Amino acid sequence: MKDLARLRTAIKESVELALNQQIQMEMVSSSKYLAMAGWCDRNGLDHCAGFFYKQSDEERHHAMKLFHYLCDQGATAYSPEVPAVAQEFDSLRSVFEGALEQEVSVTDSINRIIGICRRESDYATEELLKWYVKEQMEEEYIARRCLELIDQIPADQIYYLDKKLASVTYDGNVFDE
Amino acid sequence: MTSNVPATYQEVFRTDKGVVYQCDASYRLILEFWNTRTQFSARDFAQFRRMVETVDIRQMALSTAASDDVEILTLPRSERCYVLTLCEIVHLRELLNGAKLMLDLNSMLRECGCTLPEPA
Ligand SMILES: [Fe+2]
Ligand SMILES: [Fe+2]
Numbered sequence: 160m161k162d163l164a165r166l167r168t169a170i171k172e173s174v175e176l177a178l179n180q181q182i183q184m185e186m187v188s189s190s191k192y193l194a195m196a197g198w199c200d201r202n203g204l205d206h207c208a209g210f211f212y213k214q215s216d217e218e219r220h221h222a223m224k225l226f227h228y229l230c231d232q233g234a235t236a237y238s239p240e241v242p243a244v245a246q247e248f249d250s251l252r253s254v255f256e257g258a259l260e261q262e263v264s265v266t267d268s269i270n271r272i273i274g275i276c277r278r279e280s281d282y283a284t285e286e287l288l289k290w291y292v293k294e295q296m297e298e299e300y301i302a303r304r305c306l307e308l309i310d311q312i313p314a315d316q317i318y319y320l321d322k323k324l325a326s327v328t329y330d331g332n333v334f335d336e
Numbered sequence: 337m338t339s340n341v342p343a344t345y346q347e348v349f350r351t352d353k354g355v356v357y358q359c360d361a362s363y364r365l366i367l368e369f370w371n372t373r374t375q376f377s378a379r380d381f382a383q384f385r386r387m388v389e390t391v392d393i394r395q396m397a398l399s400t401a402a403s404d405d406v407e408i409l410t411l412p413r414s415e416r417c418y419v420l421t422l423c424e425i426v427h428l429r430e431l432l433n434g435a436k437l438m439l440d441l442n443s444m445l446r447e448c449g450c451t452l453p454e455p456a
Binding site: 160161162163164165166167172235280 | 346348358360363365377378379382383439442443446447
């Protein structure tokens with residue numbers, strides 16, 4: 160008997176489901192970062208606003224990478240539902256705390272999907288997800304470093320803090336050559 | 337109904353309420369249930385199984401509203417639909433899940449390089 164599902168796509172149902180959930184999660188991240196960008200923008204924190212606008216674009220890009228992967232593999236990608244996200248924040252610190260928490264839950268989710276890939280012997284998807292593992296290291300590093308800077312820089316130096324936060328990058332990723 | 341089964345149909349799974357066949361010639365899965373035959377691509381079959389799986393039968397059982405007595409399921413890429421009672425949903429689930437199990441088994445055998453002997 161032919162394996163019709165396999166002839167259509169190399170992606171198993173469980174992996175397809177998990178990747179679609181990840182697409183949704185990345186789009187939720189994108190929406191959350193956009194709300195953070197808006198909050199920074201209207202509170203005069205131009206550099207941080209720029210930082211979060213860029214993050215928001217990147218998260219959409221993360222979702223689209225998975226979306227195209229599913230389509231190219233013959234699987235089905237669904238345009239996700241994105242629920243309402245918080246638009247107001249108590250402080251710049253709480254914005255970055257929210258960012259770090261979101262990144263941690265994304266990292267957890269990526270790791271869970273790699274577990275599913277291993278169970279299903281889906282090495283191609285695992286290979287793709289390695290990119291996300293590395294990306295998450297950077298994202299968590301940056302969010303944590305920003306929270307450190309918020310603690311280190313005196314609260315009245317807002318202009319300096321705003322500029323400094325937006326300039327944080329992760330150059331020392333051990334996975335980079 | 338079961339009497340005139342085309343020669344290309346291979347039985348995947350059967351309960352006393354219905355049968356699922358696979359036709360290797362047309363790459364279709366065929367659901368025979370309620371004296372009707374419906375052809376599905378592998379993709380649509382998986383989608384339909386998920387539709388049946390996610391029907392809230394608890395709600396159907398507990399609710400006294402007339403609209404909760406039956407569930408209307410539109411078949412993928414088709415004008416037709418199934419109007420199903422709670423019992424029929426349960427029977428359909430049993431049939432579709434059994435068929436999925438056999439299809440998964442077929443995949444596993446292929447993955448480890450084995451094949452089921454073709455029926456004579
Ligand atoms: Fe992301
Ligand atoms: Fe991120």
